[in-house]
Amino acid sequence: MTGGSSRILPVIMCGGSGTRLWPASRDSMPKQFIDLIGQHSTFQTAVQRVTAPDVFLRPTIVSGNDVRFIVAEQLAEIGTQADIILEPTQRDSAAAIAVAACHAARHDPETIVLVIAADHIIDDSAAFAAACRAALEPARQGHIMTLGVVPQYPATSYGYIKPGQPIGGSDARSVDRFVEKPKAATAQEYISQGFLWNSGNFLFRADVMIEELERFQPTILAAAREALEKAATDLDFIRLDETAFKLAPKISIDYAVMERTERAAVLPVSFSWSDIGSWGALWDVSSRDDAGNALRGNVEVLEARNSLVHSDSILTTVVGLDDVVVVAKPDAVLVTSRSRSEQVKDLVVTMRGKQRPEASEHLRMYRPWGWYQRIDQGSRFQVKRIMVKPGGRLSLQKHHHRAEHWVVVRGTAEVVVNQDVVMLHENESVYIPIGAVHRLTNPGRIPLELIEVQVGSYTGEDDIIRVEDVYGR
Structure with a gap:
């Protein structure tokens, strides 16, 4: 690979347990490996999104050790090969991206790296690939690009980006500032001011990210480098050195680099995007019947509206309820209002405190x-x-x-x-x-x-x- 390569190295991040989507998502089978929509898991669709050979190189997967065989099996199911790097422990996105940048720089320091999450849903792969191509040149010039989604509604579960000045003759803009998840009224103000959703998709030159990590987070970079240098090959996996990797502080790439660097830039995109962070978010992107119900599996409803009802086991019925979430598994049933579905995460914390195995393990x-x-x-x-x-x-x-x-x-x-x-x-x-x-x-x-x-x-x-x-x- 040369520094002038027009193709992009995709890195798919597979961390997280998706506790807001309990009881479907648990530690033993997190949400990114479940077919929540369609016939494939969101991990598989994320991989398929970055396999166009004229745009992307062979993908790299960064995954936890406990789900390594699920990753390998789901790659085989869609006929895709990848480099699979195993994290011995979770250290959030900054350490994972540091490893990915160092891994890419081994081949060529100017490799363009695309970092995406395994649990996001994007409805238009062609538009996504076009956005990556549009962000390629600003990334080559040394900008750390992120894809900013034009908001479809005043979401309170996403971070926002305020775009700054245009960059050259492209559609890319400098980043004026990042803001945390707002309240509803503030979110509406952000939309009126032209803010974008922070999708968490990043495009950058490997050496640029390494330089910024060296500047802002040298401990993370040193830990990532040593973990990769001492990594062992285990079957088809690259197993990072545990002692070295544990030295990396737990921090997201947003806090570690993106909110501090002057090199951050954003490309506005208008395709549909969701991180399906809750059952309510899944209802937003699901196909619905005339009454607004998203139904899947062995379910029946009567005079119910704007609800999500899923069951892959026992017959699950809902009568006369609106705006609810009902999810049935063989060993657990969830019932909540759609508006409060994000609180499922707190419920899981409570169950873990009571040492309920259902909180983390499937039957x-x-x-x-x-x-x-x-x-x-x-x-x-x-x-x-x-x-x-x-x-x-x-x-x-x-x-x-x-x-x-x-x-x-x-x-x-x-x-x-x-x-x-x-x-x-x-x-x-x-x-x-x-x-x-x-x-x-x-x-x-x-x-x-x-x-x-x-x-x-x-x-x-x-x-x-x-x-x-x-x-x-």
Whole structure:
């Protein structure tokens, strides 16, 4: 790559747990990996948005370690390859962008980097690509560009940008100032004065961002550089050094650089954009029926208006209510007014304080080999449904406190129990005694599904002693 390259390196940021969208979004499967609208997750649509080969280079993903296999699997589902950089701990956007800038500068210090979030919705990919091309030249000249969305209404959940003077002959403007989320009356004033929504999409030369980080946040830059220099390659992942990365202070790129640099500039854009920060925001961008209802899944409504009702499990019904949000999952139901849906985040904090597992974990837990879902649980037993992808293999492991009984209901299983290897087909079973070293593999071409019955004094996930694991866990 040369400094004169006309193509852009896209960096997709996958941090965050999306607690305002609980119970659909939880730590074990955050909102950016859920198909909230359409057939793909917002992460997948974000990646697809930056794959035009005449505009973009191979993307880089910055992700948390816990969701690395979800990232890899969802990339494979849409047929896209990427560099995947793993953060060992969350340090907010400044550290992540510092790593991305240093990573890009390894190839060419003047690489143009585009930073976007994995959980945003943009309805016009062509307009987005055109905006990136329009911001390219100001970025080459040394400006740190952001895309400022022309407001569609006086939003109180977004930050705003006041544009300054035009830059050269382009549509780009200098940034007069950034402002925090306003109250409704103030938001209306901002719109009348020509303010723009701060979309959080950035375009910059790698060396320019590095220079500004060196100026304003040298500790973050030093931590990012060392974490990248000491990074290890793990399967298809670049795993940042944990000790070095932890030295980076937790701070957003807005506070760390954008609100302090004289190089900030903004390109006004008019495509539809949302960060779907709440159920109310999702209703705003969803398709709705004649009564204004956004309905999805196993739902029925009667004389309800302007409401969002989602259920992918039990039949969920709403009668005679307006402006509400009802979301049903197998293990949790949320009911709130649409106007107060952002308070769901506070509810999750309360539930975590009470150590409710539903606050962070789904019944269905995803693993690199597939998933498992708890069906029932008692004082000395647990029943799970397990799916193993073709070619998937669980770790070679043992348990100190439980025995297991596996019954195959679909596909073929290869089971190792101590020194024995058995092949199981539908309606065949195997018993795993306490302490036995065992492993489950799907050697077939279709998903393997089985029912697991655990019996013992303790059935927690931390009673797994891994002897060997192909996924490096």
